[in-house]
Amino acid sequence: MKTKISGFLFRFIQQQNMALTGLPLATFFLLLSASYLQIAGAEVESLTALNLNSPILKKSIAQQVNENPEAGWEAAINPRFSNYTVKQFKRLLGAKQTPKNVLGSVPVISHPKSLKLPVNFDARTAWSQCSTIGRILDQGHCGSCWAFGAVESLSDRFCIHFDVNISLSVNDLLACCGFLCGSGCDGGYPLYAWRYLVHHGVVTEECDPYFDQTGCSHPGCEPAYRTPKCVKKCVSGNQLWKKSKHFSVSAYKVNSNPNDIMAEVYKNGPVEVAFTVYEDFAHYKSGVYKHVTGYVLGGHAVKLIGWGTTDDGVDYWLLANQWNREWGDDGYFKIRRGTNECGIEEEVTAGLPSTKNFVREVIDMDDGAAVSF
Template identity: 80%
Template structure:
């Protein structure tokens, strides 16, 4: 039985997908004293590590050792999706009869896909919304077409403009996927990320402005007669259509199992900055904003906690070598209500692919 799209349920899910935004007013009311304090606190790590029911371990992660709350908050760049866009976006479900494994890791399921196991670094820019989308689409090109390609976050970040939000000041994951379908993104080689070294260098605070959209590859092939602008156009990789995945955990699992990693968004609290290992659930601290990451699998811990497995883009100095687990099945921090994806398109691919029509509707 094929999975279905639920047009009638779209409004209901749109109305229920407000978890990320009920705390927005509270995050805007943080005092200047709070914003200027260090995000990493020994007292928070101690409270987590001495709590036998926490289910996870905290640490003073090197990635944010010098960050204030305000600096950390700027990394949380998920903005609210306009209500009319939520209503007009298809929501996908999968048959409940679909047999799913108890645990799943996309890195091992598709071990030939090098992009799935990459941990990137968004630097000081609130570009998480772009990373989650582009990384997932890169993975899906390998999974569906056996094309190992790293796509450009910079293209989406710089060129989507007001359609996606405000660049380094945040954007909307659903609009990001719509950009991928309508305009595509070039390869990372053509348009590399504008800031590879994060906030360790002088002059990076306040946060850099969003990079300028140049629409040409940084380096053209010296043996080619093609211009950098022409190479840019030919380097574009597209998604077929943007869609959302129903918030039922089994629908999310089936989507990842069948089609590959997805982008998810959730509310980040102060304690999340301290995550080191285990299955995260919010214990303490203020809400700071919405964050987008790539969901690559699931499982159950030795303590019996069901979890999602996710790749973050805060480099390998944060968390469990750049990854984290979060409680599954309870919509922890709203993570199950904000799942977006799209299938890769054959448009612009040089090699012949016969199992998908570039102009077809999404086939799940």
């Protein structure tokens, strides 16, 4: 008679490193069952305490944050999620952690410590000619944050390095990367998103928009959370899909040291970061966020655009979210810097814009000649 062990139990055995040799089979399974029931009981208790169908916004959480003198930030009942359940909110948190077996092959960028960095830095003012840096978008009901963080950062970097304002298509990456990047609206890997930008590029937002003309009837906005289909055809008949592609030269991680992250943003522009989201983050209104209360809900990816220090001496990162301007501080938020708050300094990914397939015509004012590169 063969005994079958579920994949979960098998992994549990491996993780616990239990010695099977010499242990009576009945005793082993008795111990294993007790351990399994303990874990299963903890999971049930957690799910019971965190009712997925309950509202994500709770006055009790906002009150707990606002009455805590050590919190450092203000909580509120944000209009953006006034009708959301915990389950619906969790669907927005689509950043998956890079598998450990992949990390060894990923280039890690660091910068010279001799580089002098300002105390406060905001990419919106440093490159004021780049309109994309200050845009706050809306991912709708889709867990596409992993795609937004990458495409927004690359759009900004095209302006910073090539002096051209261009909005690239989140929808191209979300719909066409497929299983290589993850699961579309059910989440993806920021690093793999950047690899897609290297090998396949993305078209312009004009060619393949995330939202259509009515504002939010695109698949990314539907409550069904369906991943859009990859069509590979521009909505405008005047544009060609392949010619609209824009690429990244590279895909890399930035060393988790805060100085390296600051130097990367200072030299090359905004980066994509991923971090762990707890219930209280949904209530963020202003100030420098740090986790105070609530259950862990998932991973989220956003665009990091700067840093600074408050009058009280609290160091922070400045980030642009893609939950519309109804959430947070006009769509932005700050989070503690230098303490790896919620893992914000561990998963920093980026790449540089490529001249591949990119032609820019510049009119020479002296002789009217067109120069391309």
